[in-house]
Amino acid sequence: MLQCHKPARTARDRAITRISFAAAHYLGASALVKVCPLPILWRNADVMPDLLLVAAMSEAVKSVGAERPLGSRGSRVELSNSGSAELTPTATAVLAAVPAWWRAQAAAAGLAGRWLDVAQAVPAAPPVALPLDTPLTESWGSLTPEQVGAAYVEALTPATRSRHGRHYTPPVLAAHLWRLTRTSLGLSPANQRLPGLVRDPACGSGALLLPALREHLRASYHEDPALALAGLPNLIEGVDTDPAAVWITNVVLAAEMLPTLARVPDSRRKPLPVLAAVGDGLAPTERQPRVMIMNPPYGRVRLSEEERRRYAHVLYGHANLYGLFMAAGVDALDEEGVLAALVPTSFTSGRYFSNLRAHVGRQAAMSAVTFVEDRSGVFTSVLQETCLATFERKKRRKTRITSLGSTEKTIASVKVQKADEPWLLPRRSDDAAVAAAASVMTESLGSFGWKASTGPLVWNRRSDDLYAAWGSNRSHVIWAADLDGGILHRDKARDAMRYLALTKPSDGKVMVLDQPAVLVQRTTAPEQTRRIVAAHLDLEALVARHGRVTVENHVNVLRPSGPDPVLTLEAMTRLLATKTMDQVIRCISGSVAVSAYELESIPLPDLEVVRAWNELEGAALEAAVATAYRPEGD
């Protein structure tokens, strides 16, 4: 899924290599180890340097690694777990190179004297004591601020990165998110001053704040530069739990201010504002931001009782960190505020996000969403589809949908979705009409009494109970591969684990299915043309399997709960095999997975229309279903 991609080397890349070598040299490193950058979101040759050829000797690092108290905006407590304890020698080497990078930036802006010293120019203390007299190498100045941040984060261990969600946004996505944000703010195409506070509650090394700050400084060019700088704390704010990242944010944001500082007469120059602080981005904020911009950490989290109470309105089952950030983000906004987020798309359709959808839908309207395609050159995954989305507190009726691959493509404009049910968002323009028709339907598989559940057998938890041969206390296992092609069969590759011994007291109740059902694959291969692959487990198939089966966990089981289902099981299987149903499910989820919850929520037309499908098959059924999912008037 993740790739270690080795992009073409540019002048900047070579400069990064030099910065790392120089840092290692300074630290007295005697061993140089090539570190694979594993750039999670940096797979684009233009943006991700082949960086970090350094692993400094730990002895050498220790000599510069003594902790220092943080400045006024941080605290020792916050340093504890996510601070310098997790800095690798390479990350420390990158931090040690920052003062020299700063000197290059300040000199390039025409500054001299104390402004060349980052410690004097930016009153933010680094998380560890650093040498400040690394030699000034001109080429170091060619690194972008984003590359400095990338150099740091890629130097952390993969375990640290994933424990804290430290994967920084590549410039191409940061620029796109800022474009969406400024459109939502109603800013005209020319550079504009920021209309209010822009806050990133999990700012990393400032990748999402940089485009906003740059535009603001460009737009402020004709104003008093000293006043422009003094006003920045009211307009840009970053928070992160990682003290090293916060320091880098403060340095790289300040570096953007250097040309403005250079225009301030020497006698009026003051140290540059410190815009980021160490802290918990979920803590309530004193100031109401106009913009919350974020690429929050994600993953399941265990909440304290108090946190559960605080987020009860957006939780359903277990909590995901990114959902909490979105909820806290939208709640913090002022009345004209915009939430701009780079997040997984699971919030648009997953059951665990149903209350979040309803809450966000009440507070704001999703005015734009861009699905990130793999072709964009940045990391994305068919298992974890990613999007950039903006939500506006102002009333909006439409959501603009685009995709970002090698270019940006317009897909559709659809009615804003607000309900807790999965949102229908076409990923391709030829699915737009189906999405529009489905989004006004009030019935669904669930409302017509169909229940979907996930196959109960997690095979590796029961590997000792799986056999190749039938026995009287055994049950025939149905694997996802047995449904390939939409026909229930027996995939030979699974025959070594074909029967489950029913050894546990609960097995008869939990593991056995002895009724006909529609079986649906939970995931399909990305290259497969269909997302819904369903097969009918009819009476005959059950009898052929000794009257009972056990469904493996990669298969969903769909059954009607009442005696007179709107569709027979045969008709439901045929319906799920239509092209239109596949389009509908693609509008619900962009990933290859189809959950039981998403199946139940497939929108259906009125009862009489659906009942009529019982009599149809083949081309006649395809045509009837396609007609039902055509918007009125089309």
Ligand SMILES: C[S@@+](CC[C@H](N)C(=O)[O-])C[C@H]1O[C@@H](n2cnc3c(N)ncnc32)[C@H](O)[C@@H]1O
């Ligand atoms: C996915 S990174 C994004 C960083 C940056 N916004 C960007 O787009 O490059 C998420 C960041 O969240 C930070 N983080 C994790 N938990 C946090 C919390 N409770 N409060 C603030 N920041 C947090 C991590 O240290 C990491 O820098």
